[in-house]
Amino acid sequence: QKEVEQNSGPLSVPEGAIASLNCTYSDRGSQSFFWYRQYSGKSPELIMFIYSNGDKEDGRFTAQLNKASQYVSLLIRDSQPSDSATYLCAVISSGSARQLTFGSGTQLTVLP
Amino acid sequence: NAGVTQTPKFQVLKTGQSMTLQCAQDMNHNSMYWYRQDPGMGLRLIYYSASEGTTDKGEVPNGYNVSRLNKREFSLRLESAAPSQTSVYFCASSAFRDRGSGELFFGEGSRLTVL
Numbered sequence: 001q002k003e004v005e006q007n008s009g010p011l012s013v014p015e016g017a018i019a020s021l022n023c024t025y026s027d028r029g030s031q032s033f034f035w036y037r038q039y040s041g042k043s044p045e046l047i048m049f050i051y052s053n054g055d056k057e058d059g060r061f062t063a064q065l066n067k068a069s070q071y072v073s074l075l076i077r078d079s080q081p082s083d084s085a086t087y088l089c090a091v092i093s094s095g096s097a098r099q100l101t102f103g104s105g106t107q108l109t110v111l112p
Numbered sequence: 113n114a115g116v117t118q119t120p121k122f123q124v125l126k127t128g129q130s131m132t133l134q135c136a137q138d139m140n141h142n143s144m145y146w147y148r149q150d151p152g153m154g155l156r157l158i159y160y161s162a163s164e165g166t167t168d169k170g171e172v173p174n175g176y177n178v179s180r181l182n183k184r185e186f187s188l189r190l191e192s193a194a195p196s197q198t199s200v201y202f203c204a205s206s207a208f209r210d211r212g213s214g215e216l217f218f219g220e221g222s223r224l225t226v227l
Binding site: 004008032033034042043044045046049088090092099100101102103104105 | 145147152153154155156157160170171202214215216218219220221
């Protein structure tokens with residue numbers, strides 16, 4: 001079982017819709033959770049992080065964490081074509097020398 | 113602001129050849145990392161350096177060596193390249209040393225093909 005799992009997609013949503021990206025992790029002791037965005041041919045960039053159960057909002061982005069169920073999600077409201085990218089979930093697990101472990105990413109396409 | 117700079121951006125090698133990927137950061141970060149990214153596999157950590165003078169293996173270290181030359185520079189060496197090392201390599205840095213950090217700053221990537 002992979003430590004961090006994401007649906008690879010592709011996920012397509014119409015412009016203006018809510019895009020929902022999900023991620024599950026295996027290490028119950030994980031403490032820190034991150035979402036990176038990676039445009040095609042570019043390097044990843046951090047867009048959100050969350051440490052506590054519940055929701056964290058930043059503009060059109062909301063990260064949700066449920067430690068009991070071991071999942072973290074990213075919601076993108078009012079999706080724009082410029083949001084089309086691969087979204088990588090990353091976790092600092094208790095047993096990985098406190099280094100980031102990445103999921104394989106979900107490819108999102110926002111259709112005009 | 114340069115951030116994290118990697119060279120070369122593209123390289124083609126023949127099986128058995130050696131090469132070094134160079135990485136430098138100008139953000140005064142303590143920690144530096146080398147990842148590889150393959151289709152469908154996400155980013156996998158090869159080696160990291162939590163601080164100047166230390167290096168540690170990550171998830172996929174076999175076939176690679178690293179050198180933390182100083183606080184700014186962290187190089188990755190392939191001693192005898194194999195086709196399985198065809199990948200995109202990313203160098204990254206972060207500010208935190210002791211408690212780990214998820215905020216990584218990435219270079220532009222180096223696309224390596226081994227024939």
